[in-house]
Amino acid sequence: MNEKQRIESQKVVAGNPTDKKSAKDFSKYFESVYIPPSLKDAKKRGKEEVNYHNDFHISEEFQGLGNNKKFYIRTYGCQMNEHDTEVMAGIFLGLGYEPTDTVNDADVILLNTCAIRENAENKVFGELGHLKTLKKHRPNLLIGVCGCMSQEESVVNKILKTYNQVDMIFGTHNIHRLPNILKEAYMSKEMVVEVWSKEGDVIENLPKVRKGEIKAWVNIMYGCDKFCTYCIVPYTRGKERSRRPEDIIQEVRHLAAQDYQEITLLGQNVNAYGKDFEDMTYGLGDLMDEIRKIDIPRIRFTTSHPRDFDDRLIEVLGKGGNLLDHIHLPVQSGSSEVLKMMARKYDRERYLELVGKIKAAMPNASLTTDIIVGFPNETEEQFEETLSLYREVEFDTAYTFIYSPREGTPAAKMVDNVPLEVKKERLQRLNALVNEISAKKLKEYEGQVVEVLVEGESKKNPDVLAGYTEKSKLVNFRGPKSVIGKLIKVKVTKAKTWTLDGELVEEALEV
Numbered sequence: 458m459n460e461k462q463r464i465e466s467q468k469v470v471a472g473n474p475t476d477k478k479s480a481k482d483f484s485k486y487f488e489s490v491y492i493p494p495s496l497k498d499a500k501k502r503g504k505e506e507v508n509y510h511n512d513f514h515i516s517e518e519f520q521g522l523g524n525n526k527k528f529y530i531r532t533y534g535c536q537m538n539e540h541d542t543e544v545m546a547g548i549f550l551g552l553g554y555e556p557t558d559t560v561n562d563a564d565v566i567l568l569n570t571c572a573i574r575e576n577a578e579n580k581v582f583g584e585l586g587h588l589k590t591l592k593k594h595r596p597n598l599l600i601g602v603c604g605c606m607s608q609e610e611s612v613v614n615k616i617l618k619t620y621n622q623v624d625m626i627f628g629t630h631n632i633h634r635l636p637n638i639l640k641e642a643y644m645s646k647e648m649v650v651e652v653w654s655k656e657g658d659v660i661e662n663l664p665k666v667r668k669g670e671i672k673a674w675v676n677i678m679y680g681c682d683k684f685c686t687y688c689i690v691p692y693t694r695g696k697e698r699s700r701r702p703e704d705i706i707q708e709v710r711h712l713a714a715q716d717y718q719e720i721t722l723l724g725q726n727v728n729a730y731g732k733d734f735e736d737m738t739y740g741l742g743d744l745m746d747e748i749r750k751i752d753i754p755r756i757r758f759t760t761s762h763p764r765d766f767d768d769r770l771i772e773v774l775g776k777g778g779n780l781l782d783h784i785h786l787p788v789q790s791g792s793s794e795v796l797k798m799m800a801r802k803y804d805r806e807r808y809l810e811l812v813g814k815i816k817a818a819m820p821n822a823s824l825t826t827d828i829i830v831g832f833p834n835e836t837e838e839q840f841e842e843t844l845s846l847y848r849e850v851e852f853d854t855a856y857t858f859i860y861s862p863r864e865g866t867p868a869a870k871m872v873d874n875v876p877l878e879v880k881k882e883r884l885q886r887l888n889a890l891v892n893e894i895s896a897k898k899l900k901e902y903e904g905q906v907v908e909v910l911v912e913g914e915s916k917k918n919p920d921v922l923a924g925y926t927e928k929s930k931l932v933n934f935r936g937p938k939s940v941i942g943k944l945i946k947v948k949v950t951k952a953k954t955w956t957l958d959g960e961l962v963e964e965a966l967e968v
Contacts, residue, residue: 507698507733508658515551519636522643523554529563533581534571536723536759537694538604540674541632542569545603547664548635556666560591565599565639567625570606572689574861578606585620592622599642601625603632607652608693611864617648628652629694633660661704671912671942673717677705677744678724683762685789686800686867687829687860690725699730702744709751718910718944719755722748727758728765742769749773749780754944755910755927759785763811764802775818782819783853783928786812787827791846792839795832800867805846812850823853823898823928830887831860831880833871840883847890853928854895857887892954899930899952906962907932909947911940926957934959 528549532542545567546556557563568584571577581602592598600623606612607628616623624642627634630653641649659679667673680695681688705722712720722744724730730741741758748756756779763786774780790796793804803811815822828843847855859880862869909932911924921933922941933956934947940961947959 509661509701510658511661511704513633513660513662515548515636519552519640521553522636522639523549523552523564526554526564527557527562528554528565528567529557529560530567530569531584532569533577534569534573534605536674536721537676537725538569538571539668540676540723541604541629543665543667543674544632544663545569545635546666548632550666551664552636552639560588563598565601567601567603570602570604572605572609572612572693572863574858575863576861578612581606582615582620585616585623589620589622599624599639601627601638601642603627603629605629605689605693609689609865613650613652617650621648624648626650626652630658633663659698659700661700669912670715671717671910672719672721673712674721674723675705675708675712676700676723677727677741677758678730681725682729683726683764683802684800686798686871687832687863689863689866692865694725697726697729697733699733702731702739702747705744706747706751709748709753713751713753717753718942719757720753722756722758724758725760726762726765728761728767728770732765740767740769742767742771742773745770745780746773746776749776749778754779755781757781757783761786763788763808766811766815768814771814771818774815777819781927782822783825784815784822785825785827786815788846788850789827789829790832790835790839791843792835795835795839798834798868798871799829799832805842809846809849824850825929826850826852826855828855828857828887829860830857830883831875831877833860833868833873833875835875844887844890847887847894851894851898852891853898855887855891857884857891859884896952896954899955899957902930902949902957903952904949906946906948907957907959908944909934909959910944911936911942913941914938931956932959933957934961936961 528546530542530545532538549556549565554565560566566588568581570581585600585602588600592600602616602623602625607626613626616626625638626648627638628651631638631651634651638649638651678697678699680697681691682697684691709720728741730744731739745756745758761784766786774782788808789799789801791805793806796804812824815824828847830840830843860873860875862873907926907930909924909926911922913923915921915923915933920935922936922938923931923933924945925931932947932949936945946962948962949957949959951958
């Protein structure tokens with residue numbers, strides 16, 4: 458079956474065998490019918506047109522599907538997954554379901570998964586094991602696995618073979634078909650697998666249940682074309698597909714009208730935005746230049762790839778205002794040789810040149826980053842280059858990781874020749890440096906008055922409020938609950954390891 462037929466077929470329904478004979482029949486059935494997601498197909502970047510759909514609606518046949526039923530979604534991974542969960546929650550509400558914060562009384566449980574590291578996948582499989590007991594006691598419960606893990610053939614095959622308590626598997630391109638998938642699962646009482654290796658279209662007008670009323674995420678593009686050798690995301694999320702600027706701007710204006718105080722523009726490679734447009738020249742810098750005129754106090758974006766961080770974007774960010782100068786700029790390694798093995802398409806010198814341009818346009822900019830240690834063939838000298846680059850840039854903080862091979866990526870075929878004990882030792886040395894510089898940066902805040910967007914009560918003490926500065930520093934202080942959701946002035950009294958303590962200067966800042 459070719460890719461066109463794969464897409465047209467859209468799904469396969471499979472029974473769950475309970476005895477040896479039916480298991481054998483099941484195996485034969487799947488050999489002839491089941492088509493798993495294909496990482497090989499996902500890597501192909503064809504010329505097929507990406508279609509834009511503005512007519513999403515829940516058809517009459519699905520109305521009331523969730524009446525007197527509750528749903529629960531557990532989200533793993535990045536902000537993109539969090540945003541996908543907001544969309545699925547919106548669809549559930551449109552079907553008549555009610556949300557619940559526990560699996561114990563849920564009628565549908567979805568695990569929205571992350572595939573970026575092995576540990577993330579292991580957590581999902583562990584949770585599926587826990588849910589098996591729940592399914593035994595409540596056979597009408599629907600359990601689904603969606604998100605990035607569902608785009609990996611090895612994962613889908615493992616679920617089919619081992620986790621017969623799962624009722625639904627669907628991928629990152631199929632979220633808008635959740636009503637169809639749910640109905641199929643109810644009708645068949647068999648496992649429904651619907652995963653497309655197709656790149657996916659852009660679906661507008663999807664309902665959303667946003668997490669909170671203060672900060673919002675706005676997806677501006679989908680997918681990634683970079684194919685870093687260690688990364689599974691381009692396979693699980695498809696090729697780069699940008700939303701039309703008018704749709705994004707309309708969404709941001711709607712959020713402004715609802716009094717949101719901060720938005721984050723999202724994309725797997727957010728600063729490649731617009732490069733897939735064939736009818737105009739329009740990039741992230743142009744979009745930011747329009748959005749900055751909208752009455753929202755704070756605008757961020759994530760995640761950037763250094764290769765696509767162009768001069769136009771730097772120019773617009775330099776205008777300041779509501780465009781924040783906190784930039785997450787993953788470097789991954791400070792060694793040009795390792796960066797080449799990673800297929801990052803820039804070297805150490807180019808990265809440092811980009812940092813210089815950013816700091817020239819925004820002298821007070823704060824930079825954060827991602828770093829992988831122990832990549833195949835990384836030498837001690839190459840690791841030391843990462844440490845020296847970190848010292849030179851003086852990042853505010855970093856997300857650090859030991860290299861984890863992902864099946865299907867080019868790096869997974871490399872000999873993983875850095876011993877685990879060496880990887881761990883390097884990670885400890887890197888984290889010590891990260892902590893040292895982070896503490897130094899936070900110490901500089903003592904005595905300063907900072908602007909804080911108050912998000913709510915502290916997780917540790919309900920009498921203490923918590924919020925974030927423009928540079929994403931967490932500040933704890935005592936104050937009236939009336940300032941929650943507002944921008945206020947706080948004087949920093951003490952810098953801790955990862956947070957700041959402060960005292961209220963004024964109740965609210967006029968915006």
